Amino acid sequence: MIFNRILSMLTMIILLIFSNFVQAEEIRHIEIQQGNSIEVSRIHYWNKVCAHLPAVVDLVVEPEHGEVQFQKIISTIGNFGGGRLMAGSLEGCVGLPIEAVQVIYIPNSGFIGTDEFTVSGGPTKEQSTTITWRVQVQ
Numbered sequence: 001m002i003f004n005r006i007l008s009m010l011t012m013i014i015l016l017i018f019s020n021f022v023q024a025e026e027i028r029h030i031e032i033q034q035g036n037s038i039e040v041s042r043i044h045y046w047n048k049v050c051a052h053l054p055a056v057v058d059l060v061v062e063p064e065h066g067e068v069q070f071q072k073i074i075s076t077i078g079n080f081g082g083g084r085l086m087a088g089s090l091e092g093c094v095g096l097p098i099e100a101v102q103v104i105y106i107p108n109s110g111f112i113g114t115d116e117f118t119v120s121g122g123p124t125k126e127q128s129t130t131i132t133w134r135v136q137v138q
Contacts, residue, residue, distance in 0.1 A: 026129070026130070026131045026132070027131075027132045027133075027134065028040075028131060028132070028133050028134070029133075029134050029135075029136070030105075030133055030134070030135050030136070031135075031136045031137075031138060032105075032107070032135060032136070032137055032138070033137075033138055034107065034110075034111070034112055034137055034138060035107075035109070036107075037104055037105060037106040037107075038104065038105050038135070039102055039103065039104050040103050040104070040105050040119075040133050040135075041102070041103040041119065041121075041131070042073070042075050042100045042101070042102050042103070043055045043057055043100060043101045043103065043121040044075055044077070044098050044099065044100035044101070045122075045123045046077060046093060046098055050077065050092065050093040050096050050098075052098050052099045053123050054123070055100075055101050055121055055122070055123065056120075056121065056122055056123070056124060056125050056128060057070055057101045057103070057119065057120070057121040058119065058120050058121075058125075058128075059117065059118075059119055060118040060119060060120050060130060061116070061117055061118035061132070062117060063105065063115045063116065063117040063135070064115060064116075065107060065108050065111045065113065065115040065137075066105055066106050066107040066108050066111065066115050066117075066135075066137075067105075067106050067108075068103060068104065068105055068106075068117055068119065069103075069104045069106065070101050070102070070103060070104075071101070071102045071104065072099060072100070072101060072102075073099075073100055073101075073102045074097050074098070074099060074100070075097070075098055075099075075100035075102075076095060076096065076097060076098065077093040077094055077095065077096045077097075077098050078093070078094035078095055101121070103119055105117065105133065105135055107135070107137045111137055112137055112138065113136075113137060114134060114135065114136050114137075115134075115135045115137065116132060116133065116134045116135070117132070117133055117135075118130060118131065118132040118133075119131055119133070
């Protein structure tokens with residue numbers, strides 16, 4: 001009983017430290033060819049039993065030379081690389097399907113140059129991570 005309370009308290013402390021840490025803004029660079037769109041992120045969250053948790057996703061700064069679209073898709077837990085925001089333990093969850101929000105950038109027709117936009121995502125607004133993408137359209 002005491003062990004479970006201590007473990008629960010330690011988990012809460014770690015979550016508080018982690019949630020403060022992930023709120024820092026990150027900048028990512030991407031290159032794409034003119035006329036193409038690109039998936040820049042999949043945002044998904046789950047709980048300790050691998051069940052989907054809704055994501056709060058916002059376009060904080062719009063691109064000047066294109067548009068950003070959010071689409072609900074089915075992704076896979078553990079299917080992340082550059083640009084994926086996720087939360088939840090991977091233990092026992094890797095490979096399971098989960099609902100995600102796909103973030104897609106579409107440059108304006110004929111645009112060549114650098115565009116930039118900022119998206120925040122998290123299980124709540126207070127726990128959101130903010131990422132700015134600088135897209136080089138060639």
